[in-house]
Amino acid sequence: MTGVTGAPDPWPEAPPRGALLPLGSIRSVVRALLMHDPDGGPVGLVLAALTGLVFAVVILTAGALIRDAASQPVDLARLIGFLALVAGAAVVHGMALARGMRSSERCRRALLDGLVGRLRETSLEAVEITGADSLSEAVARALSTVASGVLLVFQIVQHGLTLIVCALVILVTTPTVFLCLGAAAVVWGVLVRRRRIVERRASARAAEAEARFNRHLGEMIAGSRDLHLDPAKRRDLVITALAPAARAARDGAVAAAGARSRIMDMHALSWLLAMALLVFVLPRFGLSAQVTVAFLMLAVLWQWISGLLLVMPTLERAGQALDRLDGLDRALAPETTGPQAAPAAADAPAFERLVLSGLTYRYPDAGGVPGFGMGPIDLTLRRGEILFLVGGNGSGKSTLIKVLTGLYAPSDGDMTVDGHPVTLAAWRSLFAYVPTDLHLFRRLYGIAPEAVADGRWVLDRLGVARVVGIHDGAFTTRALSAGQRKRLGLAVAIMERRPVLVLDEWAADQDPESRRLFYTEVLPDLRARGLTAVVVSHDDRYFTAADRVVKMRDGRVVAEDDDDG
Structure with a gap:
């Protein structure tokens, strides 16, 4: 599925299978349960099995009491014993349900913690390639589906064992009844499977129509x-896109609901037909006494049979969700940082020169089209200098910035600090980065309280201190313009106390006065404080503010001028 922007659905709907018993999904969910709750999961399954056995005993005992009541009254002792059995079943069922709910939540939390850990350890390239940064809602739905699937496994064990025990009793006591009901169940199962395939297809079409409507609605918003400003454009969008998508979504939802209701109707009809078989057909063959017990068992167990079959699609979705989460987990592999040539420093190491030698980077191929390649790049950064990185769109500036800051690991080349190789973690600790698509956290995470004062002068100098403050380590507001957010981001970068600031087109969103202050006052002040600044800029009128101007084209450095050139 693709949207109006052409972006593919990261987790498309799986093709319908319509299996009555999705064994593969059940195995996946049980494996996840035992992996993520190794202590409580087996205990819960044992309790569920015990509950199923106790319920089977309750049902069989009830059948025996009713059968015997036709010839003799039920004595008080048997009645009390039966009520005690029911009470015990309720207690065991409550224990199994509580254990199942705990295991369900533990699995969800374990999967979530694993993904969070992966995101913390993986490379930026993996996050961008997988689209993990835009999958938060899909991941939340998948985790919720898995949690529901784990809970349903306990239900299947419990009710399944009850059904098996009762079926065996019917087989032993009334084999004719068992064979007749079994044959009817096979025919009914084939019909339900066909109906389920139709329902899954209708649901997939409905989901696609709903997604298409949501895309058009999002575009309208x-x-x-x-x-x-343009009523004709609005009318055209509504008539040609939004209204047809809304009708398709409505019709798809109605069709899917109709398909589901027909499956439920089949469940009800099959129960009535089974009752008719027991009441009107089998007694003609001299099976009246046996039919009485089978009738009672079927009447009690039918709701469980129907309930189990209705939850199988949820279990299938849980298995698919686990497959998707597992695929995402594999895609978010921990990044490799290369040989540990030097221990990472707790703080950013002091330096005089940062040298990039023969640095290259290439994006992965997409659809057979070779990815953009950068380099080889030879570049030296000196402590306390202001370097401007310039070039046209697509020249490789942003790629070089990501490699320079250590967000992308280079394909080849060396990066040294004063002639010495360092770990990727130590290299990254040198840089504070303000990207074009800046995200402002609500709190100043990882910034010591005493470091907050380091950036207040920027807030004052650029006039943003009057609209936002810092209280108890958090911003008083983030409802700011794009330019104000960039000014706040610059202040935060300074508070991080890194020796190199990297500013990607920071001035692009600024008003003329703030832009002038940035180039003529802020950058000289950063130089005076001994900070190095790498500034991606298109403001050629202010290029004199730089100590050096490095120009890129087609992924390579094509010119380098100092402030005298």
Whole structure:
């Protein structure tokens, strides 16, 4: 599925299979349960099995009491014993349910913690390639589906064992009844499977139609300013896109609901037909006494049979969700940092020169098209200098910035600090980065309280201190313009006390006065404080503010001028 922007659905709907008993999904969910709750999971399964056995005993005992009541009254002792058995079943069932709910939540939390750990350890390239940064809602739904699937496994063990025991009793006591009901169940199962395939296809079409409507609606909301200015455009969007998508979503939802209701109708009809078989057909063959017990068993157990079959699609979705989460987990492999040539410093190491030698990077191929390649790059950064990185769109500036800051591991080449190789962690500790798509955290994570004062001068100098403050380690507001957010991001970068600031087109969103202050006052002040600044800029009128200007084209450095050149 693709949206109006052409972006593919990261987790597309799986093709319908319609299996009555999705054994593969059940195995996946049980494996996840035993892996993520190794202590409580087996105990819960044993309790569920015990509950199933106790329920089977309750049902069989009830059948025997009713059968005997036709010839003699039930004595008080048997009645009390039966009620005690029911009470014991309720207690065991409560214990199994509580254990199942705990195991379900533990599995969800373990899977979530594993993904969080992967995201913390993986490379930026893996996050960008997998789209993990835009999958938060899909991951949350998948985790919820898995948690539901784990809980259903306990239900299957419990009710399944009850059904098996009762079926065996019917087989031993009334084999004719068992064979007749079994044959009817096989025919009914084939019909239900066909109906389930139809329902899954209808649900997939409905989901696709709903996603298409949501995309058009999102486009309408995102472009509301243009649409308010141009009624003809708004009318055209509604008539040609939104209204048809809304009708398709409505019709798809109605069709899917109809398919589901027909499956439920089949469950009800099959129960009535089974009752008719027991009441009107089998007694003609002299099976009246046996039919009485079978009738009672079927009447009690039918709701469980129906319930189990209705939850099988949820279990299938749980298995698919586990496959997707496992695939995401494999894609977010921990990044390799190369040989540990030097121990990472607790703080950013002091330096005089940072040298990039023969540095290259190439993006992965996409659809047979070779990815963009950068380099080889030879570049030296000196402590306390202001370096401007310039070039046209697509020249490789942003790629070089990501490699320079250690966000991307280079494909080849060396990076040294004063002639010495360092670990990737130590290299990264040198840089504070303000990207074009800056994300402002609400709190100043990882910043010591005494470091907050380091960046207040920027807030004051650029006039943002009057609209936002810092209280108890958090910003008083983040409802700011794009330019104000960039000014706040610059202040945060300074508070991080890294020796190199990397600013990717920081001035692009600034008003003329803030831009002038940045180039003529802020950058000289950073130099005076001994900080190195790498600034991606298109403001050629301010290039004189730089100590050096490095120009890129087609992924390579094509010119390098100092402030005298």
